[in-house]
Amino acid sequence: MRFSTAIAMLAAALLAPIAHADTVASVASPDGALKVELDLNGEGRLAYRVSRKGQPLVADSRLGFILRNDRQFLRGLKLHAQSARSFDATWEQPWGERRFVRDHYNELRASFIEGDRDHRRLDVVFRVFDDGIGFRYEFPKQPKLDEVQIAEELTEFAIARPATAWWIPAWEWNREEYLYNRTPLAEVGTAQTPITLRTADGTHLSIHEAALVDYAGMNLMKGGDGRLRASLTPGSPAKVVRHVPFATPWRTITISDRAGGLVESSLILNLNEPNKLGDVGWFKPSKYVGVWWSLHLDKETWATGPRHGATTANTRRYIDFAAENGFRGVLVEGWNVGWDGDWFANGWDFDFRKPTPDYDLQGLAAYAKSKDVHLIGHHETGCAVSHYERQMDDAFALFERLGIDAVKTGYVCDAGQIERQDVAGGPVLREWHEGQWMSGHHLRVLEAAAKRHVAINAHEPIKDTGLRRTYPNWISREGARGQEFNAWGDPPNSPEHEVTLVYTRMLAGPMDYTPGVVSLTGKNGQEIGSTLARQLALYVALYSPIQMAADLPEHYAEHPDAFRFIKDVAVDWDESHVLAGEVGEYAAIARKVRGGGEWFIGAINDRNARSVPLKLDFLDAGKRYRAEIYRDGEGADWRGAARFRFVREERTVARGDALHLWLAGGGGAAVRFVPLEE
Ligand code: NOJ
Ligand code: CA
Numbered sequence: 189m190r191f192s193t194a195i196a197m198l199a200a201a202l203l204a205p206i207a208h209a210d211t212v213a214s215v216a217s218p219d220g221a222l223k224v225e226l227d228l229n230g231e232g233r234l235a236y237r238v239s240r241k242g243q244p245l246v247a248d249s250r251l252g253f254i255l256r257n258d259r260q261f262l263r264g265l266k267l268h269a270q271s272a273r274s275f276d277a278t279w280e281q282p283w284g285e286r287r288f289v290r291d292h293y294n295e296l297r298a299s300f301i302e303g304d305r306d307h308r309r310l311d312v313v314f315r316v317f318d319d320g321i322g323f324r325y326e327f328p329k330q331p332k333l334d335e336v337q338i339a340e341e342l343t344e345f346a347i348a349r350p351a352t353a354w355w356i357p358a359w360e361w362n363r364e365e366y367l368y369n370r371t372p373l374a375e376v377g378t379a380q381t382p383i384t385l386r387t388a389d390g391t392h393l394s395i396h397e398a399a400l401v402d403y404a405g406m407n408l409m410k411g412g413d414g415r416l417r418a419s420l421t422p423g424s425p426a427k428v429v430r431h432v433p434f435a436t437p438w439r440t441i442t443i444s445d446r447a448g449g450l451v452e453s454s455l456i457l458n459l460n461e462p463n464k465l466g467d468v469g470w471f472k473p474s475k476y477v478g479v480w481w482s483l484h485l486d487k488e489t490w491a492t493g494p495r496h497g498a499t500t501a502n503t504r505r506y507i508d509f510a511a512e513n514g515f516r517g518v519l520v521e522g523w524n525v526g527w528d529g530d531w532f533a534n535g536w537d538f539d540f541r542k543p544t545p546d547y548d549l550q551g552l553a554a555y556a557k558s559k560d561v562h563l564i565g566h567h568e569t570g571c572a573v574s575h576y577e578r579q580m581d582d583a584f585a586l587f588e589r590l591g592i593d594a595v596k597t598g599y600v601c602d603a604g605q606i607e608r609q610d611v612a613g614g615p616v617l618r619e620w621h622e623g624q625w626m627s628g629h630h631l632r633v634l635e636a637a638a639k640r641h642v643a644i645n646a647h648e649p650i651k652d653t654g655l656r657r658t659y660p661n662w663i664s665r666e667g668a669r670g671q672e673f674n675a676w677g678d679p680p681n682s683p684e685h686e687v688t689l690v691y692t693r694m695l696a697g698p699m700d701y702t703p704g705v706v707s708l709t710g711k712n713g714q715e716i717g718s719t720l721a722r723q724l725a726l727y728v729a730l731y732s733p734i735q736m737a738a739d740l741p742e743h744y745a746e747h748p749d750a751f752r753f754i755k756d757v758a759v760d761w762d763e764s765h766v767l768a769g770e771v772g773e774y775a776a777i778a779r780k781v782r783g784g785g786e787w788f789i790g791a792i793n794d795r796n797a798r799s800v801p802l803k804l805d806f807l808d809a810g811k812r813y814r815a816e817i818y819r820d821g822e823g824a825d826w827r828g829a830a831r832f833r834f835v836r837e838e839r840t841v842a843r844g845d846a847l848h849l850w851l852a853g854g855g856g857a858a859v860r861f862v863p864l865e866e
Pocket of ligand 1: 480521568598600647
């Protein structure tokens with residue numbers, strides 16, 4: 189017997205259906221390929237399973253809860269009622285990777301009731317799309333259950349086939365800022381979501397969650413028998429405390445034959461509520477520069493003193509640079525009072541309303557306005573989150589008065605070290621970045637900011653679960669190892685990192701990665717493992733409606749050809765398509781400019797040089813385009829001087845033509861397609 193056959197048989201035996209189960213309800217995707225079935229076994233335990241094109245994909249996976257203030261909620265269930273409905277509508281994003289999103293699913297609601305004396309009730313709602321499923325629990329109003337304290341959610345994901353997994357660890361001190369592991373599914377430890385899987389037969393899956401509101405973030409732990417089991421982020425007095433009626437976030441499995449199909453899916457957004465903020469036309473997708481990379485290189489400091497970055501003169505220099513080169517935003521970190529002490533250990537000294545004496549906030553805001561540039565605010569909380577909440581209304585009001593309509597927030601502290609103080613002067617409780625309390629905090633910030641027409645870009649955030657649909661002023665966030673690790677990271681980001689992000693972290697939503705470091709050099713001369721062309725490709729490959737040109741103005745002056753692309757590239761799109769790619773290996777993504785005729789391609793590569801033939805089928809029919817190609821030069825490579833080998837060239841192309849891109853190891857290519865006036 190072949191080894192792989194033996195493994196498959198073992199997996200099948202471990203994941204065999206739970207004995208004596210009765211299928212009590214089922215629902216299929218609109219195209220019929222995906223089918224979800226719900227079972228109750230002899231003990232009245234509830235499980236779901238998923239098949240695709242008639243083959244098992246997710247084997248029987250249990251559902252239920254351990255409660256802290258009541259009996260566990262998992263056995264003795266009976267089906268009480270069920271109903272089904274279909275939905276098909278298209279909605280419009282105010283900004284995004286695509287303008288129109290089709291939301292098309294079949295829904296099953298199955299209501300369960302305990303057969304014992306309390307007759308507690310629990311609904312499970314499944315939405316089955318052509319490209320995956322979402323399900324959530326709903327606790328209806330009921331006589332014997334009011335406050336629900338959840339000790340653990342017992343949701344399982346029993347993938348029915350051997351698979352490779354791309355994942356980052358949960359519960360580690362550096363939150364989400366880790367390089368991705370690539371392991372057999374059976375070797376996943378405790379993972380954050382989204383986690384990406386590719387089964388032996390080439391099916392791609394991403395397990396994540398949507399609409400994380402007033403609940404704890406979900407991590408996944410490997411159960412003894414190869415199943416992944418939910419493990420909620422801690423909180424006090426329980427992981428989650430809610431009153432009935434309430435619904436949990438959606439648990440999601442996006443499914444595609446192609447790696448790129450995961451990236452093209454809108455399943456997470458579709459499972460979020462529509463826009464609650466109304467018109468957010470005041471937020472302008474745009475690029476920005478600022479006092480940032482110099483801080484991470486240690487050339488300038490956040491603290492006041494001789495190397496203070498946020499001085500009036502230095503900021504004027506950046507405003508001039510932005511105005512000359514067409515960047516809308518100028519981010520300035522270290523502008524406010526509080527950075528001079530040990531801010532990492534003590535965020536309670538920050539004042540979000542007071543600039544430092546050497547920073548003329550009012551004058552700079554006026555100067556920026558005179559040049560059609562907007563300052564971008566910075567609120568590093570140092571994790572003194574209650575302290576920040578007490579000041580944020582005033583802080584956003586101040587920014588609104590000054591025309592500052594975007595703020596980068598920050599939550600730098602180790603995991604589990606968020607400081608919560610419910611009463612001023614009272615005890616300080618420690619919370620997790622992804623716990624229930626922080627899920628509430630981020631929405632409090634978004635609502636306070638929206639009142640003042642301010643958009644939020646959170647660093648060290650809670651994970652993205654698609655809430656930008658409901659709160660479209662939540663424009664971007666970090667939530668992964670960003671470019672900053674190329675300044676001081678040990679190790680810096682590997683050539684595989686960004687090509688893995690495309691198929692993992694980016695499935696959750698936009699990331700403020702801060703690309704465009706054309707000097708390809710971090711602190712103390714540390715080489716960045718990237719070619720020059722790849723830094724340009726990142727603008728298209730890693731979606732965000734705000735993108736930083738992160739390098740120093742003097743470095744852009746040394747690379748005018750490359751800088752030209754950074755000035756030209758768009759940030760808001762009508763359409764996005766993954767032309768080619770494999771998880772952790774490479775990605776070539778095409779996007780059409782929102783409301784314009786131009787297209788862009790960004791292609792990024794792991795450490796193995798490769799040629800990628802691309803069909804230009806996406807271009808509009810009947811038009812010819814000038815393709816401005818920025819690519820790796822001959823002999824380019826992610827190490828040494830070869831990383832600067834770079835070519836800019838132009839060609840005329842049309843729909844149906846082929847473009848062969850050679851990508852160096854750690855390289856990339858960026859292309860702008862400009863329709864020709866004919
Ligand atoms: C971490 C953020 O990711 C980084 O961009 C920022 O400069 C520092 N915190 C300081 O707020
Ligand atoms: Ca960070």
